Amino acid sequence: MSREPEHHDPSAGEGALAASGRREVKPPKASGVHLEDGAKVPSATPAAQSGPEHVVEPVAYDAILLSGFGGPEGQDDVLPFLRNVTRGRGIPDERLEEVAHHYRRFGGVSPINDQNRNLRQALKSALAEAGLDLPVYWGNRNWAPYLDEALASAAEDGVRRMLAIPTSAYSSYSSCRQYREDWADALEASATQEIIQIDKVRQFFSHPGFIQPFIDGVREAIAEATQAGHDPSSIEVLFSTHSIPTQDAELSGAGLFADVEGGGYAAQHLAVAEEVMAAAAPGISWQLVYQSRSGPASQPWLEPDINDALEGLEDRSAVLIVPLGFVSDHMEVIWDLDTEAAETAERLGLWSRRTPTPGTHPAFVGALVDLVRERIAGRPVGERANATSLGPWFDVCRPGCCANRRLGFAPAIAGLQP
Structure with missing residues (x-):
């Protein structure tokens, strides 16, 4: 299933409840976002409102907003959830x-909500250990608990400045700007536009703490493959x-990768993969592949599909599948990789292993804490943790970055308009 965005459907009904008592319908699209004179960044803290690429002014945040995609937690949830997504x-x-x-x-259950519950708890503990007294609110884009519910709860608790952490590391419409649009929707739906300011951490693909779990996974899988007799x-x-x-890929990465096939989205993944292989398995063959495409056949999507890539491994006896684009396990990992790709590898006679997602790996949780600390302190760019040739990414999204031409403009926060 594509992670593409959706426009508000007035016929969907407001506040419908699932059999579990949870609301079935996500917040409607925002009708507008408060914009100050001079193209200020909407709903941002004063340090980010003028739109600097990197905020190097200290900010005293009240709380963290952990933002997930969401997923069903029972058979009755599945169709309402998919209606939200599409x-x-x-x-x-x-x-x-x-x-x-x-x-x-x-059983109608995606692992993603439990993964985010565990991540939230791990982040809360790590923040406390770091001496940061910041509550962590959790809200999803497509299923309960919804973002507007999290914001309403935060406002009731007296929160005014939040630092948002989306559970996605890279730049693209579906992995960055759509989160920014859904925060705008949630602010309007919860009537907190004039109450809560939201900044976001930089896209964290280049943080060494995000990369380390993949290095560990590849090292372990390489060792297992060689022990199984594979050169x-x-x-x-x-x-x-x-x-x-x-088309979305071409608009990712603030237009800085026009000469790279797949734009900033592909460039960022390639930069991470290069670091993983240099640390874990220098000299071993690798490639970047894609999964889970949807949409009409006439619409070009990034290729090759992982199953096609597997079909092309005629001179290989073993394959390691690394879910580089994912922070945690969810349906597109356990179905597209652990089910379909694993079946393709078995049919082809390939020994295969799928390495773990970061999940609650201590290095990854530590990276999230570090991202919070760099914004609290206003850390200079040259002092920020970075492990790729692309450097630390932007704190404030640039104009037009990761736009979706098919759907047109939609209100978004934590970045410069449009």
Whole structure:
């Protein structure tokens, strides 16, 4: 299922409840965002409002907003959840059921909510150990607990300045700007636009704490493959991430990668993969592949698909599948990689292993704490943790970065308009 955004469908009904008592419908699209004179960054703290690429002014935040994609937690949740994900695209329930069977095979439960519950707890503990007295509110884009519920709760608790952490490391419409749009929706739906200011941490693909879990996973899998009798020359490493439309990819990364096929989205993944391989398995063959594409066949998406790449490994006996584009396990990991790709590898006679996602790896949780500390302190760019040739990414998204031409402009915060 694509992670593409959706426009508000007025016919969807407001406040519908699932059988569990949870609300079925995500907040409607924002009708507007408070914009100050001079193209100020909407709903941002004063340090970020003028739109600097990197905020080097200390900011006293009241809380953290951990933001996830969301996922169903029972069979009755599956279709309402998928309607939220695809809202505004006119997809009938019969077609949604083609994707729903992925969830139904696992009892209608995506692992993503439990993953985020664990991440929230790990982050709360790590912040406390670092001496940072910051509560962590958690809200999802597409299922309970929703972002507007998290913001309403934060406002009631007296929170006024929040630093948002999206559970996505890279730049693209679906992995960055759509979060910014959904924060705008949630602010309006919770009537907190004039109460709460939200900044966001930089896209954290280049932070060594995000990269370290992948290094550990590749090292362990390489050792396992060699113990199973596979020579390093017979091993291929496939770094897998979610495919996106090529048009979206071209607009990712603030237009800085016009000469790179796949734009900033691909460039960032390639930079991370290079660091992983240099540290974990120098000399072993690898490639960047994609998964989970959807949409009409006439629309170009980033390729190659992981299953096509597996078909092309005629001179390999072992393959390592690295979910480089994902912070934690969810349906697109356990279905597209652990089920479909694993079945393809088995059919081809390939020994295969899928390495872990960062999840609650101590290095990753430590990285999130470091991202919070750098914004609290206003840390200069040259002193920020970075492990790739691309350097620390922007704190404030640039004009037009990761826009979606097919859907047009939608209100967004934590970045310069449009």
